[in-house]
Amino acid sequence: MAVDELDTRILRLLLEQPRTSLREYARILGVARGTLQARLDRLEREGVITGTGPSLSPAALGHPVLAFVHIEVTQGHLDDVGEALAAVPEIIEAFSITGGGDLITRVVARDNAHLEDVIQALISLPGVVRTRTEVALRERVPHRVLPLVESIGRASKS
Secondary structure: OOOOHHHHHHHHHHHHOOOOOHHHHHHHHOOOHHHHHHHHHHHHHOOOOOOOOOOOOOOOOOOOEEEEEEEEEOOOOHHHHHHHHOOOOOEEEEEEOOOOOOEEEEEEEOOHHHHHHHHHHHHOOOOEEEEEEEEOOOOOOOOOOHHHHHHHHHHHHO
16 A cells, blocks of 8 residues: 555654544644544555554563464464464464464463463464474564654655
C-alpha cells in the first residue's frame, strides 16, 4: 500500500500520542475530521493499522524473563504444533521460520524455574522433536515501527 506524507503524519501521531481524540488529531494535522477518519478507515482496511489497544508489559505483569524458544517439529505436524502453542499463555508470539528449526516462539516467564516448566511442557507436545532456548538479557531496541513509517514517508516524497 502506498503511504503518503499525510498518512505518515497520521501514523506518527497515533504512535506518539495514542490517547488523543480524533478531533485533536485533526486540529494538529490541519485537516478536516472527515478527512482524518477516511484516512484512518483506509489504513485499517489495508492492514496498516492492526489494533488500537494498549501495549502491555509482561514484566510489569510479573513475567520479567524473556526467552526465544526454537522448536523443531516432526514433518507434517507444523499446523498441529502451532495450534497447541496457542494454548500456552506464556507464548506471546510464534512464527514459522527458515533455518535451524521450524518455529520460533517468544516466551515470558516469572523466573528461570518457570521458564524451564514452560519449555518442558513444549517438549511434551505431540510433534515436537526438540527445542533450543535463548534467554534475552536486556532489550536493546524496543519494538518500534515509527522509523520505518518515517522512512517510507520520506521515500514517497521522492
